[in-house]
Amino acid sequence: MQEATKLGDKKINDDLLANIFGSERRYWLVCGFLAMGVGAFALAAGYMIVTGLGVTGLNRPVFWGFFITNFVFWVGISHAGVMLSAILRLTKAEWRRPATRAAEIVTVFSLFTALMMPVIHTGRPWRIIYWFLPYDFQRMIWPNIRSALVWDPTAINTYLTCSILFVFVALIPDLAVIRDRSTGIRRLIYSGLSLGWRGTSQQWKLQMMAGVLLSALILPIFVSVHSIVSFDFSMAISVKGWHTTIFAPYFVIGAVHSGVSAVVTVLILLRFLFRWEDYIKPDHLDALGKLLAVVGTAWFFFFALEFLYGIYGAEPDEIALRTTQLFSMPWGAMFIAFLITGYFFPVPMWLFRSVRRSMFWMTITTISVNIGMWLERFLIIVPGLMRKQDLSFVWNVYSPSIVEITIVLGTFCLVLLGVLLFAKAFPLIPLYDIKEGEVLQGEVTVGRAKVPAAFHEE
C-alpha cells in the first residue's frame, strides 16, 4: 500500500542529486572494487586476443561456450529496461517510477557488454569490420544478410540506439535541474545536454509525447532482439536441442525473468549505496516480486514445452542430448541447480508477502534467478554441441579455462561499474517522475476504510 506521506520537491532534488555533488566513501569503495574486476577482465581479454583462442577451453565440436552463454545472458538482462519503462509506462503502473531509469541504464550497459562478447570471441577480432560493412566495394561483397549473425548486431545496435535515446529523453528535465544547481564548466556541460529546457508546458508536452512514442516504438524491438538472438540457435539445424520453434518466445520471456530480477538486485544495491530508503520502498519490491512470480511461471511453462517437445520425436541424438543434460555429471547437477535457482527456490518464495517486502530475501532470490538463468543458457548451448548428431565418435566435452571464467566474472563488474559511474553524472531515479507520482497519489473513501488510489487521465 502506498503511504500517503509526501516528500516535497526540494527534498527529492536534494536526495536524488546528492551523489552527483559529492559521493560517500562507500560509493568509491564499491567502484574501486569493481574497477579491479574490470582490470582483470581487460587483462584476460587482451591476453586472449594476443595469444589466440587456444587459451579458452573451446574445442571441437564445442565451438561456442562461456562467451556466447554470457552474450545471451547479458542481452537477456538488457530486456529489463523496456519491460519496466516502456510496458509499465504504457500500462500506467504507478510503482514503476523509481525503477525505470535504473532499469534503462542496466539495459544500456549490459547491451554494450553483450556486444563485446561475440567480438572478442571471434578468431580475428581485428577484422570484425567485415561483419558490419561491405568491405570489397568493387566486387560488391556485402555481409551475408542470410546469416543470423548479421541480424544479431543489427537488432542489438538498433535496440542500443533506441535505449540511449529513451534514457536521454527522460533525462532532459533532470539535466536542467542539475544545470540550475551547478556552476562553472559543469554548468556549461549540463546546459548543453539539457537542450535549453525551461519547463514550459509546451516542452513538457513534447517530452511526454516523445516518451510515449518511444515506448511504443521500442516494444517491437524489445520482442525482436531476443527472438533474433534465439535465431542464432534455432536456425542451426545441425544441433539437436537448438533447432526448435519455441525458442524465440522462450528466450524473450526468460530474458524478462532474468532482467527484472537483475534490476531488483541493482535497485537494492543503489538503495544501500545512496541511502534511497524514501524512494525504493518495500511497496515497489512487492509489486516487482508479484510481476516476477508471474513472469517466472510463464517462463517455466515455455521451458517445459521446450523440453517436452525435445523428446517428442524420440530421435536417438535428441535422447542422447537429454540424457547428457539430465543424467551425466556435472551436467545433471547443473540441471538440478538450474531448476532450483531459476524457478523452484525463488518463485515459491515470492508468493509470501513478507519475502517480497524484505530487502534481504529479494536480494537472495533475484541473484538466485540470475544464477539459474545463466546456467539455463549454458545448458542449452553446450550440451547441444557436445552431442551433435549421431556421430558419437566425435562427441566431446567442454570445460572452461581460467581465462574464460575471468572474462565472464569481469563482465559483471563491468556492467555494475558502468551503472555506478553513470550515477556519478546523472540521477538514477528520475526526479520529475517521482514528483509526478506524488501529485497523482490519492485516496478513495469506502465506508470507514480508505483505499489508496491513483489518478488516471480520462
Added chain:
Amino acid sequence: MANNHKWGMVIDIDKCTGCQACVVACQSENNIPINTEDLVLQRRAFQWIRIERYWEGTYPDIKARFMPILCQHCENAPCEPVCPVYATYHNNEGLNVQVYNRCIGTRYCANNCPYQVRFFNYWEPEWPEELKSQLNPDVTVRSRGIMEKCTFCVQKIRRAQVEVEQRDGEAIDDEQLRTRNLNPACVQACPSDVLVFGDFNDPNSRVAELSHDERHYKLFEHLGTDPNVIYLKKIDLEAEDEDHH
C-alpha cells in the same frame, strides 16, 4: 573456364580397412598443422578426413566398423547461409569453398555442420624447422583464428583445369585424373580403393556409375543437405537390417 563439373566422391564402406593412409596423405598435402599430443588432448586435432571407428556387438562377438568422413560438399550446405561474412559459399562446380581471407572466425559454420568436418585454428600453426620445407606451395598456410576444412584438394582440381583443359585442350576424365596424379591426396593414398573421386556430370566416370549402385546412401539424408559424397553400404551377410548409416 568450363563450369559444367560437379565434383564428388563415392566411399565404399565395404572396402575400408581403417588404415588411416588417407588421413596422413591429407595431412601432408594440405599443410595441416601437426596433431601434437597437446592438440589432441585439447581435443582440437585437425583431420580433414577422419576414420570413425565404431564397435558393433559385444566381446567376443565384436566387429570394428570404419567410416571415412570428410567434408560432404553439400549442395544445401547448412554451413553456408550462417556465415556472416560470406567466407564459405558454394561454387558452381559442386564444391563448398572456404575463403580464408574473409573468415573472421565466428565458428557458426562449424556449429551448423552436422558432419563435424570443420576445423578451427585455435593456435598459430607451427612446424618443426625440418618439416617447413615440406609445406605444399600450392596450399595456403592458415593463420590462427580462421576455419578450414576439406577442399577436395581444390589445388589439384585447378591444376587439372589449367593443364588438361586449357593447355592440352582435353576433357578431364577418370583416366586423366589418375595418370596425371590429379586425384585428391586421400584418393591416391587409399590402398584398397575405398575412395573414388570424379565428376558426377561426366556419365562415363566411375563416381557417376557407382552413385547408382544399389548400396548407395548419403549421410544424414533426413537433414536434406544433399551431399556430393555418396557412401556405399557395408556388405554384411550375418548382420540384420542395418539402419541408415
Added chain:
Amino acid sequence: MKTTISPSLHDGVLQGTFGDVSRDVVQRTSTIGGLYKKVLGASFALTGVGVVGFLLIAFTGSDDRSQWGYLAAMVGYLLTTALAAPMVSIACRSVRANWGKPLARVAELYAITGLGVLLAYVPLVVALPALYPNSDAPRESLRHTIWVFWHPHAPHIYDSLALLTLVITGIALLLISSIPDMADFGAKATGKRASIAARLSKSWRGTQKQWKARRAAIGLLSGLYFMGFLTLHYQYSSDFAMSLVPGWKDSIFPVWHALSGLQCACATVMVTMYALRRWGGYTAYFGVNQFWSLGKIMLALSLLWFYFWFMGFFTFWYGRIPAEMAVLEFLFTEQYRILFLVAFILNFLAPLLILVWNKVRRSTGGPALAALLILIGALVDRIRIYVGSWSIEDSFGHSLKEMPPAQLPTIPDAMVIVGGIGLVLMIYMIVAKVIPIISMWETKEQLLYVSHRSLLKKKYMLIGKPD
C-alpha cells in the same frame, strides 16, 4: 442522480445506485422478450441440424478417420472460443481492471457451454488412433507423442481428463462467482427460474466470512482454470493435430494455439457484448470504455498471433529439413494455402488495420467488427489444422510421404460446424436467464472505487485499488 430509475452511462461513467443496478439487472433477467425467443429457437434449430449432420457422418460414412476432421475442427474451435472466454474475466479480475467488472459474467458464463463441448468430444476420442498400433514396431516408426512414458492409455484418457477438469472447474468458477447475484435474483424476482437461482445460492447470507471465502475460491479456481486452459490447448493441439502428421515437431504450435484461444476469448466476449448492447438493451454497462480497453488487448494479441506464427514458420522454413518443409507445404503453402491466407488476413491483418486507429478503437462498432472477423478467421484456421491432420492416413513414420489433397466440407460436415455454434449459443442463452448476465456485485464495486475529480484543470478518474 437518485432520481434516475435505471442506471445509465454518462461520459463513459456508470451512473446509479446499488439499488438501481439490482433492479435493472433482475428485471432484465426475469423478462423474456420476443427477440430472445426467436434467437433461442434458431439456435435450437441449428443444434438439431448439427445432430442430424453428426448422425449422417456416423452411420453413412466409411470407417475412415478423415471423416471426423470437421468435428475435430469444431471441437478445436469451441475450445478456442467458448471455453477460452472465461479467461477474459479471470484476467480482468487478477489485475483488478475496473473496466472489466461489468463484463466479467458475460465472459465466464461461457464456461457452462463446456457441457456441449464434452458431448461433441466423445466421438473424437473413439475415432482417434492409438499411439502404438502394435508394441513390436520399432520406435522410430511410431506416432510421435508427448506422452513419452504413459503410452498405454494415451492420449485418450489424459485428454479426456483434461477436458473434464477444465469444464468442471469452469462451471464451479461460474457458480461461485455468481452466488451473490443469484441470491439477489432469487430474492427479488418470482417464477421458476428465480427459484432455481435461489436454490443454487441457498446458503448465501453475505457475511464477511462468506465474501472472504468466496474471494479465495475464485482466486484458486481462476488459477486452476488458467492452467487447465493451457494444458488442454497443449494436449488437444498435440494429440488431435500435431501427432497425426508425421514430421510435425513444432514446439511453438501449442502455444500459438492457446494464444489464438486468448485472442478469440476477447473476440467472443466483444461480440457478445456488442449484441447485448445493441439488441439486448444493456447500454448502461457496456460503454466505449469496455470496447476500447478490450480492443487494445485484442490488438496486442493479434500482433502476438503473427509473432508466434512467424517464429514457428520461419524456423522450419530457414532450416530446410525435408520433413519440416513437407509439413509447411501441406499446411501453409500448398494444400491448405487458401485457408491459411484467409486465417492470416482475418486473424492478423484485418484486426491490425482496424484497431490500429485510435478513433476506431474508441468506438463500439470497430472493435466488434474486428472481433467478428477474428472469430471467422479462427474457424477457418481450425479447419485448416484439424481437417488437414485428420486426413493423413499414415500417421506413423518419420516424415510426411504422401500429401492428401485439401478436404472440402461435405454437407454433413457443414451441418456439424453450424450445429456446434448453435449448441453453444443455445446453452448460453438458456443459462443467462437463470444467472444474471451482468455481474452485479462487481458493477457495484466499480461504483464504490471509481470517483471523478479534476486536478490541474484536467478531469481525472481516481481509481482505488484495495490490496
